[in-house]
Amino acid sequence: MEPLTPRRDVLESIRDYFELECRDGVSRRKDAWRKISGDFIRTPDGSWTLESSPGGEAMHTRSGAITESLEKFVKPAVPSDAERIRVLDLCSGLGYNTAALLDHTGASEVEVDMVEISAETMAAALLVPSPIEAHEIVRSAYEEFLIERGFVCVRTTMGVPKNIHIRVHNDDARRVVAELEAGSYDAIFLDAFSPMRAPELYTVEFISILAELLKSDGVIATYTSAAPFRAALLEAGLYVGRGPVFGRRSGGTLASHDPEMIKTPLGWADERMIALSDAGIPFRDPELSRAPDEIIEIRRRDRMAARNLTRLSSAVKTPLYLGRNVPEDRNGRRVRRNLERAGIMDSMGREACYIICPQSPECICGCGEKGPLNSGERIIMMRRRLEEVMGV
Ligand SMILES: C[S@@+](CC[C@H](N)C(=O)[O-])C[C@H]1O[C@@H](n2cnc3c(N)ncnc32)[C@H](O)[C@@H]1O
Helix, strand or coil: CCCCEECHHHHHHHHHHHHHHHHHCCCCHHHHHHHHHHHCEECCCCCEECEEECCCCECCCCCCHHHHHHHHHHHHHCCCCCCEEEEEEECCCCCHHHHHHHHHCCCCEEEEEEECCCHHHHHHCCCCCCCCCCHHHHHHHHHHHHHHCCCCCCCCCCCCCCCEEEEEECCCHHHHHHHCCCCCEEEEEECCCCCCCCHHHCCHHHHHHHHHHEEEEEEEEECCCCHHHHHHHHHCCCEEEECCCCCCCCCCEEEECCHHHCCCCCCHHHHHHHHHEHHHCCCCCCCCCCCHHHHHHHHHHHHHHHECCCEECCHHHHHHHCCCCCCCCHHHHHHHHHHHHCCCCCCCCHHHHHHHHHHCCCCCCCCCCCCCCCHHHHHHHHHHHHHHHHCC
């Protein structure tokens, strides 16, 4: 399985167009856009998105691509009052996240590393109409880079302003991050396709490198709320919380070394599922080289191995019934069976209360311990207690 990119047929048309442009030395980009625009999806704020192939997963929310960049990535992660900022834009695609950053920031010096595996996708940004003025700067940076690479031959853009420094990297993000400066980024935008389609960019090992690249108060922002990804952030030693909701059912995720940067904790149900069930088993890629399907298969096996041995089964959301009455229906019978396999005979009993006590403002199990203040500590504490109960 290759890394997932936007639709290959569209990317091939883009490559063909730029080969023609190089042959003729003339830009006919407006015509080229007219020909391929039917394959793109126009979102309500006027910005465009493209689906992946295979999978048909859009690169952005269909509710508004450039608005998502601003609301989910830039506003929650980039300090508004900094004089200088340095940002890592992973999976930079059409360049909307960097464009939204440049539009939003008041910093006098801005440095951005943009990382995108597909040169054709960067070239697509030269054809797609810019949704905001700042996108012209991204187009300039991409065009400059693609001219150096011989992919593009005609210069049409104005160049990047002197106070903005954009470095473009056209490679697998797993290789690029190994070359970047530790402790130097104010914000990292992680905008890969979803975790079950691009798991290689959500593994403990990859996220641990991102954690090293962050400044002590830097923030990682992403749109996904997937449990294995949040588990990987925690395993990388970061504080984790919810990001703003826009265009998708759940909010994204924010992570930082500094707990002060995390304003909204994870929801209680998310904390429970990550702490206590196999849903919180992260993806792994020790050499940063596994293929996506291998990463998914290994996690599937890890989950099966953990079920009923070190973790509750995630089926029928078993952990959410701790401290509650289990209904007398078919699902309820499955919940009870899953709890009994872990040695928990009563969902409201002593063991159950002991495990979930860290989520309660007042002690509910007689341990007398103060509940921790953040999601990460609650998750670690609940997991430890479950393991104790399960005799691990
Ligand atoms: C969800 S889209 C990102 C949209 C983008 N941020 C924008 O503003 O248009 C995911 C992007 O990740 C790229 N990609 C996939 N695998 C990658 C990898 N291993 N390293 C870097 N980029 C990758 C795809 O080509 C695609 O453009």
